[in-house]
Amino acid sequence: QSALTQPPSASGSPGQSATISCTGTSSDVGGNNYVSWYQHHPGKAPKLIIYDVYKRPSGVPDRFSGSKSGNTASLTVSGLQAGDEADYYCSSYAGSNNCMVFGGGTKLTVL
């Protein structure tokens, strides 16, 4: 059960956009449309912000968007705000092991 690969860090200026990638294999990210993204502020519970690759739960602003191409999923945060500074994790169903797997996490800094 290998973790999905995310860059350790990403950044952007307020008002700009930042994109975080999540790379897996054909057995997980590339093999299904069950990719989710989470925002995690230290000391708080993680928050689901994207599911099924691009869908947003109720209450999540449309500044957060998701996409996927092949074995790589991406999260884009537009109109960056100070409150977006957090750790972001992707997750996927891993069919080969019939389990769930997270990415290693990306720390997003708003400059």
Add this chain to the structure above:
Amino acid sequence: QVQLVESGGGVVQPGGSLRLSCVTSEFTFRTYGMHWVRQAPGKGLEWVSFIRFDGNNNYYADSVKGRFTISRDNSKNTLYLQMNSLRAEDTAVYYCAKDMFPWRDMGQGLIIGDYWGQGTLVTVSS
């Protein structure tokens, strides 16, 4: 307001055991699968286990398979994680998380955590 409240964390010696509980409210617990997710100090999130809504199917990460057991009591709206043969690398904050959609099993589009608890800290140390 959906609530998930974990308890049972603490300090335990290597090789010891601990049972975590997650008491839930304000949703129809018996219709939703539930997950345990952990975060070791300075590390990322790690999926630990999932139990189907009726408790009939359980799934585990390789790192805990054979040592941890997930269970649920639908009459008490409570999720459990029995942790045996604990190791230093099991030290983490453990979160319970509700799956987003009812009636689903592994491979049927599970979505971890439209609601999460605040976590309980487990420290394995001599």
